[in-house]
Amino acid sequence: xxxxxxxxxxxxxxxxxxxxxxxxxxxxxxxxxxxxxxxxxxxxxxxxxxxxxxxxxxxxxxxxxxxxxxxxxxxxxxxxxxxxxxxxxxxxxxxxxxxxxxxxxxxxxxxxxxxxxxxxxxxxxxxxxxxxxxxxxxxxxxxxxxxxxxxxxxxxxxxxxxxxxxxxxxxxxxxxxxxxxxxxxxxxxxxxxxxxxxxxxxxxxxxxxxxxxxxxxxxxxxxxxxxxxxxxxxxxxxxxxxxxxxxxxxxxxxxxxxxxxxxxxxxxxxxxxxxxxxxxxxxxxxxxxxxxxxxxxxxxxxxxxxxxxxxxxxxxxxxxxxxxxxxxxxxxxxxxxxxxxxxxxxxxxxxxxxxxxxxxxxxxxxxxxxxxxxxxxxxxxxxxxxxxxxxxxxxxxxxxxxxxxxxxxxxxxxxxxx
Numbered sequence: 001x002x003x004x005x006x007x008x009x010x011x012x013x014x015x016x017x018x019x020x021x022x023x024x025x026x027x028x029x030x031x032x033x034x035x036x037x038x039x040x041x042x043x044x045x046x047x048x049x050x051x052x053x054x055x056x057x058x059x060x061x062x063x064x065x066x067x068x069x070x071x072x073x074x075x076x077x078x079x080x081x082x083x084x085x086x087x088x089x090x091x092x093x094x095x096x097x098x099x100x101x102x103x104x105x106x107x108x109x110x111x112x113x114x115x116x117x118x119x120x121x122x123x124x125x126x127x128x129x130x131x132x133x134x135x136x137x138x139x140x141x142x143x144x145x146x147x148x149x150x151x152x153x154x155x156x157x158x159x160x161x162x163x164x165x166x167x168x169x170x171x172x173x174x175x176x177x178x179x180x181x182x183x184x185x186x187x188x189x190x191x192x193x194x195x196x197x198x199x200x201x202x203x204x205x206x207x208x209x210x211x212x213x214x215x216x217x218x219x220x221x222x223x224x225x226x227x228x229x230x231x232x233x234x235x236x237x238x239x240x241x242x243x244x245x246x247x248x249x250x251x252x253x254x255x256x257x258x259x260x261x262x263x264x265x266x267x268x269x270x271x272x273x274x275x276x277x278x279x280x281x282x283x284x285x286x287x288x289x290x291x292x293x294x295x296x297x298x299x300x301x302x303x304x305x306x307x308x309x310x311x312x313x314x315x316x317x318x319x320x321x322x323x324x325x326x327x328x329x330x331x332x333x334x335x336x337x338x339x340x341x342x343x344x345x346x347x348x349x350x351x352x353x354x355x356x357x358x359x360x361x362x363x364x365x366x367x368x369x370x371x372x373x374x375x376x377x378x379x380x381x382x383x384x385x386x387x388x389x390x391x392x393x394x395x396x397x398x399x400x401x402x403x404x405x406x407x408x409x410x411x412x413x414x415x416x417x418x
Contacts, residue, residue, distance in 0.1 A: 113133075113206075114135050114136070114162045114163050114164070115132055115133065115135075115137070115164045115165070115166065115330065116136070116137040116139065116156075116157075116160060116162035117137070117138055117166045117168065118169035119139070119141075119167075119169035119211075121140050121141055121276070122276065123275075123278070123319050124211070124322050124323060125168050126275060126276035127275070127276075127320045127322065127323035128323040128326065128327070130320075130323070131324065137162060139156070147169055147192040147196065150195050153195040153199050156199075157199040158203070161203060162203070163205060163207075164205065164206060164207050164208065166211075166326055167193070167196050167208065168211050170189055170246075171185055171188040171189050171242070172242070172278075173283055174283025174284070175283075176283070178239040178242055182240060185241040186241035186245045189242060193245070193248070196210075197210070197249075197256060200264065201260055201262055205262075206263065207265075207333075208262075208263070208264045209326060210250075210253055212247075212250060212266050213268065214268060214269070214270055214379065214381060216246045216247050217229065218231075218232045218235060219236040219237075219376075220376075221233070223378060223380055224380040224381050224382040225380065226340070226381075226382045227338035231247065253265065253336065264336065265329075265335070265338065266339075267329070267339055268339065268341065268381075269322055269341040270317055270341070270381055271287065271314055271315060271317065272318075272322055273285070273317075273401065273402070273405060274318050274404075274405050275319065275404070279292040279409070279418045280417075287405075290353060291405065292416070294357055295409065295410070297364060298360055301364065302364065303366070303367055304357075304362065304364065305369055306353055306368045306369065307372035307373065308369070308370065308373065309350075309368055309374060310350030310368050311349070311374075311377070312374050312375060312376070313346040313349075313377065314346065315344070315346055315347070315381060316352070317341065317342055318395070318404075318405075321343075321395050321401075322341060325386070328390065329389075333389065339385055340382060340386060341383070342386070344381075344383040344384075345395075346380055347398055351398075353366060356402055356406065359406040359407075360406055
């Protein structure tokens with residue numbers, strides 16, 4: 001007998017039965033050992049439909065965030081926890097008699113809003129995981145669902161029936177990879193985007209946000225960067241395959257909205273930094289690359305060399321700010337027009353360098369090499385439409401965001417994404 005983890009007073013008849021007082025569904029689930037034992041005991045055969053193959057499955061609960069069970073794809077039955085659907089309840093009761101480790105219950109269709117996030121293990125996806133509702137479907141890389149295969153995407157949407165989607169997944173890489181494989185970057189990104197946007201249309205998703213990047217703008221481009229100038233000229237030749245694929249995503253959103261009446265919106269963020277970033281010294285963005293460079297220089301007692309003078313200006317935004325804004329936008333943004341997410345505040349590379357040096361505790365020499373290229377001097381963006389929507393939003397100051405990121409980096413190093 002255990003107390004309900006939500007109301008703390010009502011006892012549940014079984015650990016996996018719902019508490020009537022708190023109306024808590026899905027109290028807990030199976031351990032990995034229980035799940036595997038049950039899967040072996042059943043020999044892959046569903047006790048309800050008798051002939052479907054059972055597969056390991058993960059769902060959400062209010063107590064643990066995630067629970068493990070076994071899913072029958074034919075009759076949509078879950079083994080591992082009790083939901084509140086009355087259908088086939090007798091089957092669950094009967095099954096308890098000879099399978100004490102789990103219950104068998106139907107997984108009913110839901111009328112609640114359900115959010116699907118692709119790329120949930122990346123920089124922004126990891127920040128979103130901390131704040132999204134418990135029933136959010138988090139797609140964790142290609143192992144969770146290969147978005148390049150239409151059958152997988154169709155199955156994903158058919159099973160979860162999301163009402164809202166934030167599409168973050170993309171084929172990304174550094175300058176070297178982009179130059180060597182422009183066709184691969186174009187094909188894989190266009191394919192993923194096409195599959196997701198078509199599935200959103202087919203399964204009547206109410207609102208979807210699709211991530212672009214400021215690197216897809218023409219080079220050069222009128223400043224400040226604005227969505228209306230996205231197609232004024234070709235992007236920088238160093239990443240044109242990736243950039244054109246992302247531009248096509250904006251075209252796809254507009255064409256679907258016009259033909260099918262959908263609500264698909266391109267989102268264009270400025271330079272994002274934060275926990276769970278890519279810290280590869282060759283392929284990452286400037287903030288994570290500098291964090292790793294300063295930390296390893298501190299460990300090795302060596303100087304840090306910086307390309308350029310440090311004078312160029314860039315906009316930086318903390319990943320948790322992006323996550324909070326996306327959650328608000330998915331509920332409130334009632335326009336299909338592309339939207340830039342940025343702070344509207346520029347910082348010099350030198351300011352970023354000094355901020356990271358302090359945060360990492362680096363006290364050695366910093367050498368600026370003026371003979372190295374340092375890129376465009378300014379790339380400001382127009383965030384007026386964003387601030388009109390959220391006039392009182394307070395962005396995390398660069399110093400605070402960098403400090404939080406560095407503290408996470410120090411705890412995680414060397415097991416970082418690199």
